[in-house]
Amino acid sequence: MEIFVLVKQVPDPEATVKIKTDTELEIENKYFTNFFDEIAIEAALRLKEKFGGKVTVLTADPKRVDALRRGISMGADEAIQISDPALEGSDPFAIARVLAAYLKDRSFDLILAGRQAMDDDSGIVGIALAEALNLPHVHSIIGLEVDISRKEAKVIREVENGKEHLTCPLPALFTCQKGLNTPRIPLVMNVMKAMKAQIKKLDLVSLGIEPSKVGSPSIQAKVIRYLSPPKRPPVKMIKEEFPDNVRTLVRLLREDAKVI
């Protein structure tokens, strides 16, 4: 099977994120592979182990290649970075157009992606790419089986109050949800291989994309203002003895917190 996996590096959960201006964030330089993308890589590798073929990890992040190296360290065969200064500030739709430009003339059986990136949580790129390539897609899968002879996949996704079992012809695009698998911890031998791996870089010209069609000029949904989550109010200690403390607690829950 020929499988492409879309990957992205996102701020490490331990990284500090501050609001610099209304529309700009200051993020500590700690990045790691998006959690859901690792699930997609794992799913692709399991299919490769079963049916043979090739897994290629692909990113349109012009700055960082950590996620690509992560893919190689887990067992992917090739890593491709679409890297162009004009991509800076692109929205998910522009990223999908760029990825589509690369993938449209290529032969593949499956594209896998994470259900969303854990930075902006928009969950758009995978679905928009499927639309751009006119591929069937299923979002947020938690089960995947491929019937190679019939060129179809059976997938499961969670829906409200249950699970939905679907059959989908290949090639297709699926976005992967927690529960599909547990991503492997890379062997150090593969980590070393990933550290030395040559990352293939492509620019927009080679994909035939006008720089004005991506980046800030092409944004469809603009961030107007970032807001910090409200600060947690200080803990109120109730100092009375029983039963007065219970009466006070009930009053505070009713009048201040308004939860009862």
Place this chain on the structure above:
Amino acid sequence: MALDFTFTEEQEFFRQTIRDTVNRMIMPRVKELDEKEEFPWDLWREFAALGYLGLRHEEKYGGMGTDTITQMIFYEELARGSCGFFMSVTMQILMGTYFIGRFGNEEIKQRILVPAIKGEKIGTICFTEDQSGSDLAGTRTLATKVDGGWRINGRKQWITNGPIADFATVMATVDPKLGLKGLNFFLVERKTKDRDGFVSGQRLHKLGSRCSVTGELVFDNVFIPDENFLGEEIGKGVQYAGEILNEVRVMTGMSALAIAKEAMEDARQYANNRIAFGNPISKYQLIREKFAKFWAWYEAARTFLYKCAWMIQNNIPCTNECMLAKYHATEMCMYAVEEAMRIYGGNAFCTEYPVQRYWRDAKFLLYGGGTHEVLCDYLGRVYCKG
């Protein structure tokens, strides 16, 4: 442009990978590992399967042959998890197998080093005795030349991985009167029904690093063949030990960095949330001063340690620098864990909070690689001499 403090993109990737491995594999079990005080065989096998035990050995024996800076990044990240597990792993990667890789013949390497890198055999190194440790000249374990090999007699104490070790690199003297010039390394395996070897003595119960099992090994007239002499000529044991002592000291410093950082990160969160007199205690100057001092000393210690790693990697003589860096980093760590305990107040005194574990784990760093009293005596002497 010669001075450059940046890690390469590849080194950053390696750090992030081992950090993630530690977060997923070790962090969820740290409390359990400390409380059980048993060697975690399941974790050991799982970790060994990833290949990290071969980090500094040749590829033809299953190793990775990485450079010193990569190894130090690994140690710094690994020590964030269980300090006891860190001790067992580093014993296997560095001290427990170094002389086998350096001097063992091909048969020994295939029989011992290859399974050690896979985690199937456990190794250790034996320096300490009841009257010697930092004072190696006081070594009394005796190696006597006999026909076809050597007889080893003595007892070694404080042996990391000792109770579970399959093989040991043992420092023994050919004549106690020769002092440092009589010392040599010998490979001794555990006694089986088919083979002479060491047996386990008393196991020690430690304040910290508790999942690394530590104990005594007894050598009762053990016969070993000639090929188990690890060296090129007799009397060079101390010189050989010097080959890894720099690495051992910087590695110990890396674990000090990790413990200190974890302790103070926890303390920061605690100080930001613990309310006293109407404010988080991080608002008070005496508490802030603790963080400021830690921060300054931590940054200095880390920079110095990586400079030493760079010197080792580039074969620049750095024995004194490595001693200084180990001393400084460990004292910084002592400050950090002590002050973290104070920031936690009375809560530091109960096992519900991890801060007491950092404090207990850190204490061992004072002795590994030479006590600070011995290091300072030596370094002061060197400095005064000019």
